[in-house]
Amino acid sequence: MAAPSAPARTALDVRQHLTGMIRTALNSVAPEHGLAEILLERPKQASHGDFACNLAMQLARSLKTSPRQIAERLVHELPASTAVAKVEIAGAGFINFTLTPAARTAVVAAVLAAGPGFGRGAARNGKALRRLQVEFVSANPTGPLHVGHGRGAAFGASLASLLAFAGNEVTREYYVNDAGRQMDILAVSAWLRYLELFDEPVPFPPNAYQGGYVREMAEQIKQAHGDRYVHPAEAVVAGLPETDDADARLDSLILAGKDLLGEDWSYVHAHVLNEQLTDCRADLEEFGVHFDVWFSERSLYDTGMVARAVAALENSGHIYLQDGAKWFKSTAFGDEKDRVVQRDNGLYTYFASDIAYHLNKFERGFDKVIDVWGADHHGYIQRVKGALSASGANADRLEVTLVQFVSLFREGHKVSMSTRSGDYVTLRQLRDEVGNDACRFFYMLRKCDQALDFDLDLAKSQSNDNPVYYVQYAHARICSVLAQWDGAAAALGQVDLSPLQRDSEFALCARLAEFPELIQIAARDYAPHALAFYLKDLAGDFHSWYNAERLLVDDAATREARLALALATRQVLQNGLSLLGVSQPVSM
RNA sequence: GCGCUCGUAGCUCAAUGGAUAGAGUACUGGCCUCCGAAGCCAGGGGUUGUGGGUUCGAUCCCCGCCGAGCGCACCA
Numbered sequence: 001m002a003a004p005s006a007p008a009r010t011a012l013d014v015r016q017h018l019t020g021m022i023r024t025a026l027n028s029v030a031p032e033h034g035l036a037e038i039l040l041e042r043p044k045q046a047s048h049g050d051f052a053c054n055l056a057m058q059l060a061r062s063l064k065t066s067p068r069q070i071a072e073r074l075v076h077e078l079p080a081s082t083a084v085a086k087v088e089i090a091g092a093g094f095i096n097f098t099l100t101p102a103a104r105t106a107v108v109a110a111v112l113a114a115g116p117g118f119g120r121g122a123a124r125n126g127k128a129l130r131r132l133q134v135e136f137v138s139a140n141p142t143g144p145l146h147v148g149h150g151r152g153a154a155f156g157a158s159l160a161s162l163l164a165f166a167g168n169e170v171t172r173e174y175y176v177n178d179a180g181r182q183m184d185i186l187a188v189s190a191w192l193r194y195l196e197l198f199d200e201p202v203p204f205p206p207n208a209y210q211g212g213y214v215r216e217m218a219e220q221i222k223q224a225h226g227d228r229y230v231h232p233a234e235a236v237v238a239g240l241p242e243t244d245d246a247d248a249r250l251d252s253l254i255l256a257g258k259d260l261l262g263e264d265w266s267y268v269h270a271h272v273l274n275e276q277l278t279d280c281r282a283d284l285e286e287f288g289v290h291f292d293v294w295f296s297e298r299s300l301y302d303t304g305m306v307a308r309a310v311a312a313l314e315n316s317g318h319i320y321l322q323d324g325a326k327w328f329k330s331t332a333f334g335d336e337k338d339r340v341v342q343r344d345n346g347l348y349t350y351f352a353s354d355i356a357y358h359l360n361k362f363e364r365g366f367d368k369v370i371d372v373w374g375a376d377h378h379g380y381i382q383r384v385k386g387a388l389s390a391s392g393a394n395a396d397r398l399e400v401t402l403v404q405f406v407s408l409f410r411e412g413h414k415v416s417m418s419t420r421s422g423d424y425v426t427l428r429q430l431r432d433e434v435g436n437d438a439c440r441f442f443y444m445l446r447k448c449d450q451a452l453d454f455d456l457d458l459a460k461s462q463s464n465d466n467p468v469y470y471v472q473y474a475h476a477r478i479c480s481v482l483a484q485w486d487g488a489a490a491a492l493g494q495v496d497l498s499p500l501q502r503d504s505e506f507a508l509c510a511r512l513a514e515f516p517e518l519i520q521i522a523a524r525d526y527a528p529h530a531l532a533f534y535l536k537d538l539a540g541d542f543h544s545w546y547n548a549e550r551l552l553v554d555d556a557a558t559r560e561a562r563l564a565l566a567l568a569t570r571q572v573l574q575n576g577l578s579l580l581g582v583s584q585p586v587s588m
Numbered sequence: 589g590c591g592c593u594c595g596u597a598g599c600u601c602a603a604u605g606g607a608u609a610g611a612g613u614a615c616u617g618g619c620c621u622c623c624g625a626a627g628c629c630a631g632g633g634g635u636u637g638u639g640g641g642u643u644c645g646a647u648c649c650c651c652g653c654c655g656a657g658c659g660c661a662c663c664a
């Protein structure tokens with residue numbers, strides 16, 4: 001029971017307080033259900049109070065009593081509370097709690113006291129923080145990032161920030177596919193463009209990388225090393241087999257390049273890899289997306305981890321030989337067919353290095369490993385989890401979040417995109433067109449498992465209508481008002497909040513109080529989009545209040561209480577926007 | 589064919605199993621001699637693809653059907 005002079009309660013405290021009261025009543029009304037889960041939800045309608053409990057309806061069946069009757073008995077047994085102004089039974093048997101004005105507005109002081117830490121989850125009752133890893137983007141460094149990667153980047157970065165803010169220790173990781181055939185294809189693509197610069201034209205394969213950036217890299221190599229890597233076109237095509245199989249022809253070209261260039265092949269390979277990786281990293285940093293670890297696939301080979309991972313599977317009897325290749329029996333773990341881990345030519349498949357990679361992640365001791373993948377990889381989940389289980393690991397520690405595709409629309413038509421053909425809109429182009437803030441926020445405006453139609457013309461021509469400006473505008477407005485006030489903002493944390501009496505003020509306070517709960521729910525569900533929607537709602541509540549009431553009124557007590565509410569609103573806007581990587585302009 | 593993700597207002601999208609399914613946009617009509625009109629207020633708009641089932645209660649959970657996207661490589 002709170003004393004009249006009790007310190008301000010935070011939102012979570014109120015929830016605990018009410019839960020305790022209901023638990024007391026429950027033990028008195030139905031002690032045999034004393035451990036029943038007590039759920040408190042925030043009603044959508046203001047007339048339903050600040051919190052609603054559905055316990056009476058949950059118990060109706062086993063108690064063989066009507067929900068309303070149970071509710072009446074529960075309410076009768078509720079302990080008194082200075083935080084509760086009214087308890088009502090409504091609808092099918094909801095128990096609705098309305099808080100006192102003081103309890104409703106207390107959140108303002110709580111926000112101002114916690115500042116940037118308001119909403120942050122922390123270890124409670126000695127429960128340790130979870131160590132999490134979020135791996136995202138991980139695009140092949142074979143060309144500029146496109147708008148699909150952008151969605152994965154925005155989602156992964158926001159998710160990681162959210163999980164960290166919710167009280168976890170988070171490592172952000174990018175897996176660099178620097179060891180596969182795709183990199184060889186990029187290297188040979190650049191080399192063929194390079195040869196063209198020296199009038200040694202080899203017909204450019206349709207399945208090589210077509211983008212203009214490949215020509216740029218060829219030009220760079222020419223500037224740096226002149227004709228060092230030039231070989232006659234006839235020599236290049238000399239050994240090529242007569243075949244209609246485009247992939248076979250491309251592989252032969254790669255072999256020809258390796259033969260003719262010898263040691264120099266690795267220079268070309270390293271150059272294009274470094275070039276693309278540097279560009280990718282810069283692109284992401286400009287987008288506000290930071291990684292703690294850039295993990296090299298090749299390092300898994302260099303350290304022998306891939307071989308060890310496959311050998312371990314072999315020793316435990318999960319591998320068999322067929323047609324000269326080593327197959328992992330993934331069907332034993334729910335996959336639809338078995339998968340090759342080592343080809344008949346001795347080369348490991350991407351799957352093999354991915355097994356090693358995930359074992360490595362687990363060895364690093366994360367409580368949970370979260371992979372953010374494009375939706376086209378969903379068929380891949382079973383086999384990776386299967387391989388982890390077969391290796392004796394707990395596959396449940398791996399969580400895969402799929403991000404659906406982004407379809408671009410320009411002038412009403414879907415833009416066909418192909419990485420190989422180089423015909424696609426890059427993330428950089430998108431950022432230049434609509435801005436980083438709008439980009440980050442727009443990507444968060446739908447659930448990740450929902451396909452996203454991105455209308456470029458709309459994003460460009462109506463960028464002012466983007467919801468991000470709506471939220472940022474609320475922030476700028478508050479800054480403007482505070483700048484016109486001649487008092488000290490630091491003192492607002494202690495002001496008397498009782499002048500806050502309008503419905504619009506209580507609504508705004510309730511929204512602020514919801515923030516810590518939203519952080520926990522969004523983190524639990526891996527749903528950073530919920531944060532974007534919350535911020536829109538918060539900005540809306542503020543704009544409504546701002547238009548209804550004047551802040552800089554003559555009465556000092558009212559003025560300071562309202563400014564305190566505005567300041568608290570600004571704080572939560574800052575906390576939320578920064579998690580999404582969106583700036584908080586003072587003016588706009 | 590099999591599997592995965594989905595199907596909600598004209599359009600773009602929300603909704604920890606809860607009360608009359610909500611926002612934005614578009615449309616209609618109001619609000620600046622007053623702290624930022626990139627704002628606010630009001631209005632029309634829905635058989636939540638469809639048919640069953642579970643539940644006191646289903647947009648949500650289960651099954652069938654229809655439709656969309658993606659996947660079903662010794663590519664990554």
